[in-house]
Amino acid sequence: MDQPATQPKITGKEHWTQKGDVKLFLWEKAAPAARPARGTVLFVHGSSMGSTPTFDLQVPGRPHSSAMDYFAVQGFDTWCVDMEGYGHSDKKRDINCDIANGVDDLEVATEYIIKTNGAKQFLVYGISSGALRAAMFAQRQPARVERLALDAFVWTGEGSPTLAERRKKLPELRGKNRRPIDRAFVHSIFNRDHPGCADEKTIEAFADAILRLDDSVPTGTYLDMCSKLPVVDPAKINVPTLIMRGQFDGIAGFDDLVEFFKRLPNPDKQFAVMPGISHASFHQLNYLIVYHILLGFFSQPAPIYRG
16 A cells, blocks of 8 residues: 555544524544645445544554544545534434435535535545445435445445344333443444454454544434344435445345445445455554555546546
8 A cells, every 4th residue: 555654644623504493523533744635535324433543543553543634644635524413423313323324424514624625526436335425425426436445335224233223122222212322232243244353452442542532423324224124325426436344244135235235326325245354444443454455446537448
């Protein structure tokens, strides 16, 4: 992977914007001035944690642990946003913050970024329910999406043992807008599919970062994934798209993703299986493979001949 001989220090900057009377937190890590600007990356988090633990996790001794730092060094301006109900963003409304509500947040966040740094389009990466948010955003706002990467994505839910197990808790999920999380829950993310894909030091750092911000998270994305799939239509996603599937991921059924992939109308599309990876790909032992796949897709030149 293309790394400068001496990695420049990447500093973050917090931003705030409004969705009506709801305050949303955004975090930016910009490309060093000496590097050529290669586009604006928007990272979209999943159901059980805010954005910075997922995309800007700092683990001593783990090279390029922060995905935002890594892509900023490569020349990209990188952003993430805490959805309503997560992290630093407002949690005051008595709602369950479903996938569609998260897409509302992405619309507001991208409007803010466009005004702030002049971006016209975004290289969008979403993981798990964040991939569903990202895909729905691409349906709603295709002009804002240059390229779309969907990691740990689920379409109909067929072939997903994790969702089958989660559906047993539907009555409980329907009865409240938030669900508690703790350190044991974070460990369960890594142990439910294939233990050993991540090291304990990284899991503990991830848990620390999550629990500093939240002791509960909204139920809406779990409800959508357990009872309302499909919530996106591949035929309506016209942007270049990458499907990323961890070898051991219990959310993303392989055949389900292949059927989704077949129906994507844009011929500029890729399907990548990531070896030795379960669900939380940026926090696995093989995370540099994930970066490599995503960097290749985000830096791919546009086709000259389209037929």
